[in-house]
Amino acid sequence: MQQITQWxxxxxSIVLVVLGLGLIIFLHELGHFxxxxxxxxxxEIFSLGFGQAIFKFRRGETEYxxxxxxxxxxxxxxxxxxxxxxxxxxxxxxxxxxxxxxQIFVAGAVMNLIIAFPIAILSYVIGKCEVPNEIGRPGLAExxxxxxxxxxxxxxxxxxxxxxxxxxxxxxxxxxxxxxxVKIKRGEEILTKQVESMRSSYHESTQTxxxxxxxxxxxxxxxxxxx
Numbered sequence: 001m002q003q004i005t006q007w008x009x010x011x012x013s014i015v016l017v018v019l020g021l022g023l024i025i026f027l028h029e030l031g032h033f034x035x036x037x038x039x040x041x042x043x044e045i046f047s048l049g050f051g052q053a054i055f056k057f058r059r060g061e062t063e064y065x066x067x068x069x070x071x072x073x074x075x076x077x078x079x080x081x082x083x084x085x086x087x088x089x090x091x092x093x094x095x096x097x098x099x100x101x102x103q104i105f106v107a108g109a110v111m112n113l114i115i116a117f118p119i120a121i122l123s124y125v126i127g128k129c130e131v132p133n134e135i136g137r138p139g140l141a142e143x144x145x146x147x148x149x150x151x152x153x154x155x156x157x158x159x160x161x162x163x164x165x166x167x168x169x170x171x172x173x174x175x176x177x178x179x180x181x182v183k184i185k186r187g188e189e190i191l192t193k194q195v196e197s198m199r200s201s202y203h204e205s206t207q208t209x210x211x212x213x214x215x216x217x218x219x220x221x222x223x224x225x226x227x
């Protein structure tokens with residue numbers, strides 16, 4: 001059951017990654033599309049995804065598609081490639097001035113930069129789940145410095161800490177081998193430990209928890225119905 005749950009969790013993570021990439025690609029291609037329309041370039045195809053179209057419809061001169069492979073997308077403009085038959089029509093991409101073509105080509109990247117700001121603000125407002133600054137199981141670097149389970153991290157290098165993730169970040173942003181003063185609270189006592197900055201995996205302290213591992217069949221906990 002636990003393995004099935006892990007598979008479902010991994011599968012959902014993959015779906016979220018695909019949806020996220022799909023959104024970024026859609027906005028990127030939308031930038032090309034809008035700028036092409038602004039400069040009166042004929043857009044023949046606007047596709048979200050590659051390969052065979054799952055769904056498509058035509059509106060005006062443009063065919064809109066959703067293709068089966070979502071990790072990509074493209075805007076097909078008249079006269080865009082060497083394989084296109086070019087007649088010098090005013091709606092062809094190659095008939096536009098260098099400045100107009102430049103606008104069309106960079107519009108995708110500009111759209112991604114523009115949308116990054118509201119996404120960053122939204123992420124900051126929503127926040128993220130961080131574990132408290134009380135040590136459950138200290139990382140290897142912290143063990144070496146004498147930090148114990150139950151210690152509460154107050155400061156790292158003079159900076160106040162309110163989560164174990166910030167403890168790790170403060171340690172790894174310094175050169176390896178740097179001795180960093182870490183102020184902790186142990187019971188009623190305030191102590192300072194010198195923790196050596198190491199690579200990230202050596203600072204992976206975990207939070208305190210009351211969760212028990214799955215009791216083994218035949219053991220006293222299992223016989224008493226503990227799950």
